[in-house]
Amino acid sequence: MSRLALALPPWLAHALRAQRGPVPWSAVVRGALAAGPLLLAAVLVDRVSVGVVAALGAMLAGINDRPGSRRVSVKRLGVPALAGAAGLFLGTYLGAHAGAVVLTLGLTGLGLVAGAVSAVGTVASGAGTQLLVAAAIGAGMPLPEAGWQRALFFAGGAGWLIVLRLALPTPSALVSDFRFDGERDAVAAVYDAIAALLSAVGDEAATARRAALTAALDHAQDALAGPRLRRYASSSAERRLRAQYAAALPLAEAATALAWAEDALPERAAEGPRRLAVAVRTGEPCGPLPAPSRSVPGLRALDDALLHAAEAFDRGGGKNSGTNSPKSSPGARSSHGDASETSPLDLGTQRTARYGPRLRPLRAKVPLLIRTITGAGGREYGFRVALCFGASAAVAQALHHVHWYWLPATTVFLVKPDLGPLVSRVLNRAAGTLFGAVVFAGFAAVLPRPEGLVALVALSGALIPVATRHFAAQTAVVTVLVLSLVMVGGDPQASWSRIGETLLACAIVLLVGHLPVPGQRGGNVRARLGRATEAAHAYLAHVLSGADDRAARWALRREAYRTLAEARAAIDRASAELPALARHTEGTDEVAATLERLVDTTTACAVHLDDTGRLTPRHTGRLATLLDELVEQRERAGLAEPPANLLSA
Structure with missing residues (x-):
């Protein structure tokens, strides 16, 4: 595949590229227990429309259910869900009280705001997407519930997935406190990345390993950025993880400096971070840390950082406490005198611990957020999202299709730049919709209703965490799930109209994406x-x-x-x-x-x-x-x- 990708133009190679990694079984279980059971409960009490809305909320939250810590998942899933609930309420109000022209203008305005906000980051992008998708559904889907009820049930569906994310343990949780398994894995990955960089010093792979270290530090920083991680942590597990993360910062700095010098290092230099990674994951003592040679400034900084890491691990408490003191470790040599004066744990409390691992307090972030939304990136993205969303809503209403809201909802996913290049998104969306519609048509012909369709919703929910690795696969699974919900809700089989709507949305986005814009x-x-x-x-x-x-x-x-x-x-x-x-x-x-x-x-x-x-x-x-x-x-x-x-x- 790699040789073929090299021979293909970048826009086509990207369309064929998929993420790799182990199957997220915990997310698969959560997906199976989210939309399907909600829909089944609604069918049993004869409130199918409520189940459809709740299942939609759970499905969209499932798309954002990525690996990470539980505390971060609350924001990653909750903020977009709240935006989606607001969009459903606004869309329902516009659809019920506004004419076609006012409705189109209102949706266009929402697209402008949501598009500009989406330029801020991943969570903001998810919030902007759900706001617009839910607004289109609220305006066009015929449901008996009032707007506030739809919003409440939508948020309830997403909230059910959040409850599953917080309550269900993961395989790694068997080692220690399951509440912090995501944080523990993220911090351990930092030490693994430091060891990998030290092993690659003087090699061509050093640049890629340094980039991998940056990614690991970013992930750990996000994983520890929960609401409870404050100046005084609420448990020994949190204190230990915070100390271990802070201890990795000087190690990462020393490793980067050694990589810059490009002088190959003995394998002994990487052994200490490897043992620290194992200690983070297992909670067991890391044992004596091998001391690297102190022949150059970078190695002396690495040795000092290992000493400080040993002390930080001890101070964090838990099983490590008292087992690896600097005095007993062969790596415990420092040119700084008393290690406590420069311990990363002490230094971290001066600034980083006050706000968790975040780098700036909130008052410093607000101007940056405003500048991002109103800057060149926010304006360009907002303009394109508004134009695509508004144009697709106008075309859909002019066609008088019963499922006209599918067209603007599909356009929202196609115009998102963080899902990949424009032509890649279009190709994958078209292929995924075609495949998903054909698969659903086959299932719909043989499955009993509604039991078989509810089971298909549960199966699709379980596949979403795996399918998110490629946009075409995600589109195929979501297509099957949405068509199942539509049929359970009482509408006829709509596979072929779904294909037509998607192809029309692809054409609109391709046209708007290549139009000249001001600036x-x-x-x-x-x-x-x-x-x-x-x-x-x-x-x-x-x-x-x-x-x-x-x-x-x-x-x-x-x-x-x-x-x-x-x-x-x-x-x-x-x-x-x-x-x-x-x-x-x-x-x-x-x-x-x-x-x-x-x-x-x-x-x-x-x-x-x-x-x-x-x-x-x-x-x-x-x-x-x-x-x-x-x-x-x-x-x-x-x-x-x-x-x-x-x-x-």
């Missing part, structure tokens, strides 16, 4: 690159200022790498568009690569300054070269000049 194209990519440049500047300025606040430095480093990863993801999606769209972001991948090397070099400078108090000509020369390259590449890509204080740094 410069690629606004989302440019906005994310701009935030990454600002974050890199803040990190570089802090390191070169000589400030001794390491907690602040680690927070700035995390922000720099996280914004770069987000920019990279947006650039990769844009580069896989058709040439007519991909040309608007040409050269941005080079800018992102230079920013990554700049942040890596800044990390190496920070470690060297900690050890010697001064920079070598290699460090200063590399910084100057990268800053010059950044100016040239941004000019070629048509981007604004980087901040003047970044160039003068």
